[in-house]
Amino acid sequence: MDNIPQYRKLYEILRKHIVRGVYSEGDLLPSENELCATYGITRPTVRQALETLVKDGLILKKQGKGSIVRKPPQNIGILSIAGTASAVGVRYLKTDILQKPIVKTWSEDFPFELSELEQESGCVYMERLRYVEDEPVFYDVNHLPNLFLPRITQRSFENKSLFEILRKHYQIEILGGEQQLKAVKPTVKLRQLLHLKPGQPVLYIERKLQTNKEGFNIYSTIYFNSDKHAIFGSF
Amino acid sequence: MDNIPQYRKLYEILRKHIVRGVYSEGDLLPSENELCATYGITRPTVRQALETLVKDGLILKKQGKGSIVRKPPQNIGILSIAGTASAVGVRYLKTDILQKPIVKTWSEDFPFELSELEQESGCVYMERLRYVEDEPVFYDVNHLPNLFLPRITQRSFENKSLFEILRKHYQIEILGGEQQLKAVKPTVKLRQLLHLKPGQPVLYIERKLQTNKEGFNIYSTIYFNSDKHAIFGSF
DNA sequence: TTTTCTAACTTGTATATACAAGTTGTTTTG
DNA sequence: CAAAACAACTTGTATATACAAGTTAGAAAA
Numbered sequence: 001m002d003n004i005p006q007y008r009k010l011y012e013i014l015r016k017h018i019v020r021g022v023y024s025e026g027d028l029l030p031s032e033n034e035l036c037a038t039y040g041i042t043r044p045t046v047r048q049a050l051e052t053l054v055k056d057g058l059i060l061k062k063q064g065k066g067s068i069v070r071k072p073p074q075n076i077g078i079l080s081i082a083g084t085a086s087a088v089g090v091r092y093l094k095t096d097i098l099q100k101p102i103v104k105t106w107s108e109d110f111p112f113e114l115s116e117l118e119q120e121s122g123c124v125y126m127e128r129l130r131y132v133e134d135e136p137v138f139y140d141v142n143h144l145p146n147l148f149l150p151r152i153t154q155r156s157f158e159n160k161s162l163f164e165i166l167r168k169h170y171q172i173e174i175l176g177g178e179q180q181l182k183a184v185k186p187t188v189k190l191r192q193l194l195h196l197k198p199g200q201p202v203l204y205i206e207r208k209l210q211t212n213k214e215g216f217n218i219y220s221t222i223y224f225n226s227d228k229h230a231i232f233g234s235f
Numbered sequence: 236m237d238n239i240p241q242y243r244k245l246y247e248i249l250r251k252h253i254v255r256g257v258y259s260e261g262d263l264l265p266s267e268n269e270l271c272a273t274y275g276i277t278r279p280t281v282r283q284a285l286e287t288l289v290k291d292g293l294i295l296k297k298q299g300k301g302s303i304v305r306k307p308p309q310n311i312g313i314l315s316i317a318g319t320a321s322a323v324g325v326r327y328l329k330t331d332i333l334q335k336p337i338v339k340t341w342s343e344d345f346p347f348e349l350s351e352l353e354q355e356s357g358c359v360y361m362e363r364l365r366y367v368e369d370e371p372v373f374y375d376v377n378h379l380p381n382l383f384l385p386r387i388t389q390r391s392f393e394n395k396s397l398f399e400i401l402r403k404h405y406q407i408e409i410l411g412g413e414q415q416l417k418a419v420k421p422t423v424k425l426r427q428l429l430h431l432k433p434g435q436p437v438l439y440i441e442r443k444l445q446t447n448k449e450g451f452n453i454y455s456t457i458y459f460n461s462d463k464h465a466i467f468g469s470f
Numbered sequence: 471t472t473t474t475c476t477a478a479c480t481t482g483t484a485t486a487t488a489c490a491a492g493t494t495g496t497t498t499t500g
Numbered sequence: 501c502a503a504a505a506c507a508a509c510t511t512g513t514a515t516a517t518a519c520a521a522g523t524t525a526g527a528a529a530a
Contacts, residue, residue, distance in 0.1 A: 005483060031510060042485050044279070047511085055290075057413060060445075063511045064492025178292060180465035183418035183436040201418040201436030206465075210295075230415035230441075233468065240513060266480060277515050282481085298481045299522025 006041050010049035013039075018058050018069055028066035029059060057232070094134070095160075098193075099127035101153045103146050110143070110219075112208055117215035118145040124152055126162075129193060136194050137229060143219040148172065172216065177209035181231070186223065194225040203231060241276050245284035248274075253293050253304055263301040264294060292467070329369070330395075333428075334362035336388045338381050345378070345454075347443055352450035353380040359387055361397075364428060371429050372464060378454040383407065407451065412444035416466070421458065429460040438466060 017023055030038065035046045050067055053059045059067045101124045106114065124144040129136050142162065144152075148170055155165060166172040184204040186196055194202065203224040208217050224231065252258055265273065270281045285302055288294045294302045336359045341349060359379040364371050377397065379387075383405055390400060401407040419439040421431055429437065438459040443452055459466065 007483075028510095033510085044486090045484060048483090050511095054411075060411075061511065062492085064494085064509085066493090066510060176289075176295075178468065180467050181416060181438065182461035182465045183438040183459075184461075185434060185436060199420060199434075201420060203416065203418040203438075224418075226417035226419075230417045232415050233413065242513075263480095268480085279516090280514060283513085285481095296481065297522085299479085299524085301480060301523090 006039075007045050007048040007052075010035065010039055010041065010046065011052045014049065014053055015056070015058060018053075023069040025069055025071040027069045029069060031066060094131040095158065096129045096131070097126065097157050098129055098139075099125065100157065101126040101155070103153060106143070111206055111221070112217075112219050114145075115215045115217075117147065118217070122146045124149055126157070128157075132229060135228070136225065138222050138224045139190065139193050140220055140222040145216050147216055148213055166211075171212075173212045174209050174218070177207055177218075179205050179207040181205050184223075190223050194223065196225060197227070200225075200227060202226070205231075241274075242280050242283040242287070245270065245274055245276065245281065246287045249284065249288055250291070250293060253288075258304040260304055260306040262304045264304060266301060329366040330393065331364045331366070332361065332392050333364055333374075334360065335392065336361040336379075336390070338388060341378070346441055346456070347452075347454050349380075350450045350452075352382065353452070357381040359384060361392065363392070367464060370463070371460065373457050373459045374425065374428050375455055375457040380451050382451055383448055401446075406447075408447045409444050409453070412442055412453075414440050414442040416440050419458075425458050429458065431460060432462070435460075435462060437461070440466075 014029065023029060029035075029050075032043055032046050032050070035041075035049075036043055039046075050059065050061065053067075054061055058070060060070055061067050103122055104125050105122050106119065122145075124142075124146050126142050128140050128142070130138045130140065152170075155169075157165065163174055166174075182204045183201050186194070186200075186202045190196070190202060196202065203222075203226045205220075205222040205224060207220040207222065209220070210217055249264065258264060264270075264285075267278050267281050267285070270276075270284075271278055274281075285294065285296065288302075289296055293305060295305055296302050338357055339360050340357050341354065357380075359377075359381050361377050363375050363377070365373045365375065387405075390404075392400065398409055401409075417439045418436050421429070421435075421437045425431070425437060431437065438457075438461045440455075440457040440459060442455040442457065444455070445452055
């Protein structure tokens, strides 16, 4: 049964319209009142959807004027919940699964604090390499608590969104998260994986994502080649 | 005359309470209904203030339970509007003005697109070095359009917030912004300024901040030593 | 004493309405 | 023809209210 809130439905509709070019940069979205009429919902609900588009950097609201569509960020938005860069502006993203999901224990030096439930459950571990236009751009390692995830090690993740699989098959939604970013020197392995130039540093990101399941967070560490693409954020 | 919206006033009150330790990590804020009663405002207004606290990573809301105070991020939050790290969790931030504001033309290779008004006005240029606990952590270069800023070159900026000065003396408010982050190799000058180890990279951030003045944006480029501190963001 | 149930709380989502403040296009006036 | 005024739009802020869904503490029952 469908219980997605109305404001999120509208957000998705408008986001898709923007990303697919139904509205171009500089266009005005339909006014709040027009959206009320079109979708049969009220203005506070419409405004909530629009606020989320602002948050994602897709529109800029101007009092008295309207909601202006912005150029979809050409760089990879990694601050938004969407997570997968395909959500915003990047032309083509391919994913290789370097290590398919396996069950293992948490490593001793795991950088995040784990809940007791998480500690006891062990983790599902996977590694991916992500490409933009056939160039490897980021290498990410995911640790998920080994909870609520029956038979996940037997699933195929090639070119699929981890979040989509979690949502569709396990009813796990990402609610929010936090991250820390640093510039670091790459290891030899990373240099090879990401096709880095000699001496070129990488962006290192530690992310902890909260979900709708109590005590179940997703932990990502990401190494990002920021030579041609930057990490983009708006606020 | 005071025309700050009520939701922002409440946000500031609660933010200060959190930052000053009136509420500690793990504490619950007063409930939405309690805040309504205490401050004589309605629940949607309270919720708007709380949403902004969530956005800044200061609280986590849990349906049925309450608003839980989070550990103030120990790292420098640079994604929020507050800008100055003193807004959130950093113990001590000192600023040296390496280049006091001067009027100059925009450089040819300026990385941002400028509005016509901005191009015609020339810019106010300044350089700062920011310290956390006496360690230089970031070096930032600001370009402001030479508009609306009489006698700004004669002002003192030592250990003062640029945004405070803009707000107080020029009625310029930051409304939002966007930024791009990359990992880069530092120049010799940067290595010296930021006390970097040999081979250590820096985080490079390009920020464009929108203000309440039409056609007036603030452009910052920041070089950040992420050895001991990370850039923090929540979403 | 333990388990179950219930009431009272919490935040989440939504409707309805009103006025403030900004923008823009049209009309009126000089 | 240009400038000023005005109307009609826009988003911003706020109140009021209701029900959904989650959590927790206490009471009742086993």
